[in-house]
Amino acid sequence: MARLAGQRFLVTGASGQVGGELLHTLAPFGEVISPSRAEMDLASADSVRAFVRSARPDWIVSAGAYTAVDKAESESELAYAINRDAVEVIGLEAKAIGASVLHFSTDYVFNGEGTVPWVEEDATGPLGTYGASKLAGEQALLGSGAASLIFRTSWVYGSTGKNFLRTILKLAAERSELRIVDDQHGAPTWSRSLAQVAAHAIAECGNGREAAAPFKGIYHVAGGGETTWAGFAREAIAMIQELEPDATMAKVTGIPSSEYPTPAARPGNSRLNCQKLSRTFGWKTAAWPESLKLVIAETRLPTPID
Ligand SMILES: NC(=O)C1=CN([C@@H]2O[C@H](COP(=O)(O)OP(=O)(O)OC[C@H]3O[C@@H](n4cnc5c(N)ncnc54)[C@H](OP(=O)(O)O)[C@@H]3O)[C@@H](O)[C@H]2O)C=CC1
Ligand SMILES: Cc1cn([C@H]2C[C@H](O)[C@@H](COP(=O)(O)OP(=O)(O)O[C@H]3O[C@@H](C)C(=O)[C@@H](O)[C@H]3O)O2)c(=O)[nH]c1=O
Ligand SMILES: [Mg+2]
Numbered sequence: 001m002a003r004l005a006g007q008r009f010l011v012t013g014a015s016g017q018v019g020g021e022l023l024h025t026l027a028p029f030g031e032v033i034s035p036s037r038a039e040m041d042l043a044s045a046d047s048v049r050a051f052v053r054s055a056r057p058d059w060i061v062s063a064g065a066y067t068a069v070d071k072a073e074s075e076s077e078l079a080y081a082i083n084r085d086a087v088e089v090i091g092l093e094a095k096a097i098g099a100s101v102l103h104f105s106t107d108y109v110f111n112g113e114g115t116v117p118w119v120e121e122d123a124t125g126p127l128g129t130y131g132a133s134k135l136a137g138e139q140a141l142l143g144s145g146a147a148s149l150i151f152r153t154s155w156v157y158g159s160t161g162k163n164f165l166r167t168i169l170k171l172a173a174e175r176s177e178l179r180i181v182d183d184q185h186g187a188p189t190w191s192r193s194l195a196q197v198a199a200h201a202i203a204e205c206g207n208g209r210e211a212a213a214p215f216k217g218i219y220h221v222a223g224g225g226e227t228t229w230a231g232f233a234r235e236a237i238a239m240i241q242e243l244e245p246d247a248t249m250a251k252v253t254g255i256p257s258s259e260y261p262t263p264a265a266r267p268g269n270s271r272l273n274c275q276k277l278s279r280t281f282g283w284k285t286a287a288w289p290e291s292l293k294l295v296i297a298e299t300r301l302p303t304p305i306d
Contacts, residue, residue, distance in 0.1 A: 004029045004203040010057035012042065012090075013064030017161035018104060021195030022061055029203065033057065042066075042086040043078060052093040058211075059202060060090050062103040065134070069108070072130040073263040083133035084140055091144025098209035100147045102198055105218070107154035107186060109135040112267025115185070117226075119273045120152075120218040128264030138218065147210035149201060150218045151194065154270050155232070158191035159298040168233045169240070169299065172250040182230035182254030186270030187222040190291035197221055201281050215280060220272035223288035230254040235289055239296045 007030035013019035014034035026032050033055050040051035042064050052060065066072060066082040087103060094101045110118050111125030126132040141148050157163040165188070171178055201219075205211040227235070234252045241247055257266065278284050285291075 004207060006030050007059060007207070008055070008057045009033065010035075010052065010055050010060045012040065012060070012062050016063055016065075016067075017156055017158050017163060017191040018194050019063035020160065021158070021192045022063060022198060025195040025199035026061065026202070029199070030058075042082045045081075045085050045089045048086045048089045049093060052090065056097060057099050060094055060099055060101045061198065061202075062087060062090055062101060065104070066130070069128060069130045069266070070263040072133065073128060076129045076133070079129055079133040080136065083130070084136035087137035088140035088144060091141040091146040091148060094146040094148070095144055100149075100202075100205060100210060100212035101141060102149045102151065102202060102212070103137070103141055104194070105138050105150050105152040106131060106134045107152065107222070107270040107272055108267060109138070109152065110267050110270070112184075112269045114269050115271075116269075117271035117273035118220065118269070120220060120276055127267060130264060142217075147213035147216055149212050149215055151198065151221045152218060152272060153189045153194055153220075154186045154222045154272055155188040156191050156194065157188055157295065159295050161191070164188075164229065164232065165236055165292075165295065166299075168236060172233070172237050172240075173247075175250045177253055178233060178250045179253050179255045179259065180230040180233050181257045181260050181266075182228045183256050184266050184268055184270060185226055185228055186267075187224070187226050187272065188232050188288045188292065189221070189223045189285070190295060193223065193285050193291055194221060197277070197281070197283050197285065200283055204281050219277045219280065220274045221277050221285065222272040222274055223291055224285050225287045225289070226271050227288065228254070232288075232292075235292060236296060239293060240300070243296070243300055
């Protein structure tokens with residue numbers, strides 16, 4: 001691994017799942033600047049531009065996003081402002097100062113057809129506004145000419161923040177049955193794994209202006225293996241029951257997506273082929289149940305006494 005030190009990182013979305021983990025994984029490599037929403041509002045291009053100009057980072061790690069998939073259908077303007085326009089400004093400002101960008105995108109850029117894991121070159125076809133706005137962000141960033149890496153990931157979860165796992169564990173403790181879609185296939189991805197591979201890739205790029213330039217492009221990054229949302233929920237509940245045999249938890253009934261109508265359609269095939277990442281950066285993400293086990297253990301830790 002290249003020796004990386006003394007870098008200035010601007011991390012957006014630091015109060016989110018991935019951004020929060022990035023604060024830890026980037027810290028060994030330099031200074032991490034993580035503006036609050038009041039200091040840098042991603043919905044305002046002027047605010048983003050001004051903050052990047054004052055911070056003058058070596059890297060912008062772009063984990064901030066509009067992530068409310070269903071709400072995006074009725075808030076399309078805001079979704080595009082954050083997921084496309086802010087990303088374009090980040091790219092243009094990075095280009096102007098020779099900074100590199102690491103940005104996160106989503107499996108929801110695909111139309112979900114077929115069963116074969118998507119590769120980076122596959123045609124996109126988002127089914128909803130969130131996916132479309134994220135795709136527009138990818139295109140804007142690549143078009144800005146900035147030295148940029150785009151990590152497309154899927155089904156991000158962790159022991160904190162807003163995610164499917166935490167929703168399901170809460171519901172499973174309250175109800176006797178959970179009806180969960182069993183025809184959307186993909187891989188859950190631990191927020192911490194993403195932050196680790198992001199730091200690793202950044203270190204591989206090394207120091208200097210436009211350090212990411214030789215690696216510019218899109219990379220798929222997801223937990224190893226595959227499941228469905230129902231499979232993910234079942235495994236999580238089984239792991240809790242193994243730790244706590246007396247816990248009463250809901251039984252999971254798999255249902256077709258047609259029985260769980262939502263404002264935004266989700267892809268049936270969200271599988272991401274992550275071989276380009278492993279070829280380029282020598283990184284293989286752990287199998288999703290292995291990460292889930294660590295996260296479940298973390299969610300069950302006793303609350304510290306303060
Ligand atoms: N979550 C998932 O399942 C997946 C996520 N991704 C992508 O990964 C990246 C990280 O996602 P994740 O960490 O889960 O997202 P979260 O929803 O956990 O966090 C989003 C972050 O963006 C910030 N943000 C939203 N709007 C604004 C705004 N107007 N100004 C400033 N900050 C804002 C939030 O701040 P605040 O706390 O103030 O709201 C929060 O810090 C995103 O690009 C997302 O599209 C890709 C695939 C799956
Ligand atoms: C809570 C619940 C959800 N579901 C379904 C709805 C949906 O199809 C699926 C997942 O639900 P969620 O709404 O949590 O997931 P969703 O918000 O669609 O998650 C997505 O977020 C964005 C940000 C991404 O980029 C994607 O990779 C993906 O992680 O599970 C059930 O079938 N039963 C339930 O009880
Ligand atoms: Mg959601």
